[in-house]
Amino acid sequence: MSSAIAEAVRGGDRRALARLMSLVEQGTAEGRAALRQLFPHTGRAHVVGVTGPPGSGKSTLVKALALAYRAQGKTVGIVAVDPTSPFSGGALLGDRIRMQELHADPGVFVRSMATRGSMGGLARSTIEVVHLLDAFGKEVVFVETVGVGQDEVDIARAADTTLVVGVPGLGDDVQALKAGVLEIADVFVINKADRENANQLAAELTMLLSLSEPRAWQVPIVQTVATEGRGIDQLVEAIARHRAYLEQSGHWRVRRADQARRQVVAIVEDRLKEQLERLLAQEGWVSRFDQVAERTQDPYAVAEAVVARLLARG
Amino acid sequence: MREVSATGPKGRVLIAKPGLDGHDRGAKVIARALRDAGYEVIYTGIRQTPEMIAEAALQEDVDAIGLSILSGAHMTLFPRIMDALHQRGLEDVVVWAGGIIPDEDIPRLRVLGLQAVFRPGSPTGETIAFLEQALGRRGVRAG
Numbered sequence: 020m021s022s023a024i025a026e027a028v029r030g031g032d033r034r035a036l037a038r039l040m041s042l043v044e045q046g047t048a049e050g051r052a053a054l055r056q057l058f059p060h061t062g063r064a065h066v067v068g069v070t071g072p073p074g075s076g077k078s079t080l081v082k083a084l085a086l087a088y089r090a091q092g093k094t095v096g097i098v099a100v101d102p103t104s105p106f107s108g109g110a111l112l113g114d115r116i117r118m119q120e121l122h123a124d125p126g127v128f129v130r131s132m133a134t135r136g137s138m139g140g141l142a143r144s145t146i147e148v149v150h151l152l153d154a155f156g157k158e159v160v161f162v163e164t165v166g167v168g169q170d171e172v173d174i175a176r177a178a179d180t181t182l183v184v185g186v187p188g189l190g191d192d193v194q195a196l197k198a199g200v201l202e203i204a205d206v207f208v209i210n211k212a213d214r215e216n217a218n219q220l221a222a223e224l225t226m227l228l229s230l231s232e233p234r235a236w237q238v239p240i241v242q243t244v245a246t247e248g249r250g251i252d253q254l255v256e257a258i259a260r261h262r263a264y265l266e267q268s269g270h271w272r273v274r275r276a277d278q279a280r281r282q283v284v285a286i287v288e289d290r291l292k293e294q295l296e297r298l299l300a301q302e303g304w305v306s307r308f309d310q311v312a313e314r315t316q317d318p319y320a321v322a323e324a325v326v327a328r329l330l331a332r333g
Numbered sequence: 334m335r336e337v338s339a340t341g342p343k344g345r346v347l348i349a350k351p352g353l354d355g356h357d358r359g360a361k362v363i364a365r366a367l368r369d370a371g372y373e374v375i376y377t378g379i380r381q382t383p384e385m386i387a388e389a390a391l392q393e394d395v396d397a398i399g400l401s402i403l404s405g406a407h408m409t410l411f412p413r414i415m416d417a418l419h420q421r422g423l424e425d426v427v428v429w430a431g432g433i434i435p436d437e438d439i440p441r442l443r444v445l446g447l448q449a450v451f452r453p454g455s456p457t458g459e460t461i462a463f464l465e466q467a468l469g470r471r472g473v474r475a476g
């Protein structure tokens with residue numbers, strides 16, 4: 020079966036691309052069918068994750084990087100993720116404010132996403148939206164995570180190259196970075212290097228990085244002033260070197276295989292959850308929960324019965 | 334993991350500030366109010382050209398656009414914004430405005446597709462109620 024919207028996306032229709040992103044985000048069957056059709060056309064883009072504390076300059080950096088890649092003639096996709104309010108289900112998506120210079124260039128496509136309840140700095144369907152930009156032909160795709168500062172491990176699993184952005188003068192900068200974030204950095208960016216203490220932060224980081232176990236890839240530390248475009252050429256160069264390293268070492272394929280496995284598992288979990296919810300919505304189960312509450316049955320027995328029913332449905 | 338997404342947002346809305354003046358307090362107030370009412374609000378900052386607004390509306394696949402207009406240039410800006418939207422096939426997007434627009438200008442803007450105007454200082458609840466109705470009529474795509 021052929022999906023008209025997938026054809027349109029392959030044909031370069033920007034509106035179709037935007038529309039399909041929404042369908043995918045909503046988890047519709049139409050979106051899924053189109054994704055399947057487009058999947059063979061994905062895998063070419065270099066996916067670059069950008070993470071770091073709120074206000075560290077991620078959006079400004081992405082804009083500056085996008086301009087640099089455009090100058091090289093490469094097409095660029097950008098996905099910027101912001102948190103959904105747990106109270107209202109709404110979200111304020113403000114990353115485009117810093118990306119205004121890109122709007123007139125048809126070689127750039129920017130999409131804002133809300134987390135819609137996901138943890139880990141990405142939305143549930145961020146990877147699919149990246150795949151759509153990839154299938155659309157974007158050569159470099161940036162993913163800006165929510166600015167949470169600590170456990171954005173998800174981005175490291177979704178990106179080929181992960182940039183961790185820090186800024187000098189937060190006081191507790193290095194301590195704040197230690198918890199998990201250093202390990203996911205392929206390139207470390209010290210942005211706002213126009214501020215005092217940038218060199219001091221660089222020295223502390225170099226020290227910290229030297230303490231971690233030696234790896235084949237030495238994490239470079241690049242100082243930037245994103246608002247002025249300073250250090251961007253060095254950053255582009257560091258990203259290119261990381262890609263070359265991944266390809267030469269065979270890690271490119273290892274990472275991609277790992278991503279593929281995670282994606283399959285995530286899809287299976289989603290499908291099973293859907294089936295579970297549908298099953299439990301049926302009559303009969305409520306009374307069994309009551310029995311557990313009244314201690315006339317134990318939860319393990321009921322869970323076994325649920326699993327048996329799920330598997331029997333095939 | 335899906336507590337919030339189980340229902341999804343009520344819609345996606347672009348809040349844009351065309352024109353040259355640099356005050357966006359009103360735009361930010363309405364952006365926050367809409368977030369708190371359950372919308373995903375894309376806010377693009379001040380000094381937006383008609384092309385910027387239309388391009389953001391396209392890429393973000395929004396259901397509605399709220400224009401914050403204070404500069405008095407609405408009679409030149411608004412037709413150009415609608416043009417830019419039509420060029421991109423976005424004629425079904427709901428468009429409203431907040432700001433100072435003299436009564437005598439409103440009929441012409443309505444013909445061009447402006448669906449509502451809210452004065453500065455009007456309660457945000459009015460905008461939210463309008464949007465709920467307008468998107469309901471249009472049949473907003475859930476989530």
Ligand SMILES: Nc1nc2c(ncn2[C@@H]2O[C@H](COP(=O)(O)OP(=O)(O)OP(=O)(O)O)[C@@H](O)[C@H]2O)c(=O)[nH]1
Nearest residue numbers: 073074075076077078079117166210211244245246
């Ligand atoms: N001095 C200085 N300011 C910068 C630099 N880079 C960004 N900024 C400013 O820092 C502020 C935040 O920048 P953003 O790019 O929005 O930061 P962000 O990390 O994307 O923020 P969130 O998405 O809200 O987490 C803005 O006012 C920028 O102009 C820089 O290199 N030097």
Ligand SMILES: [Mg+2]
Nearest residue numbers: 077078114163
């Ligand atoms: Mg940002």
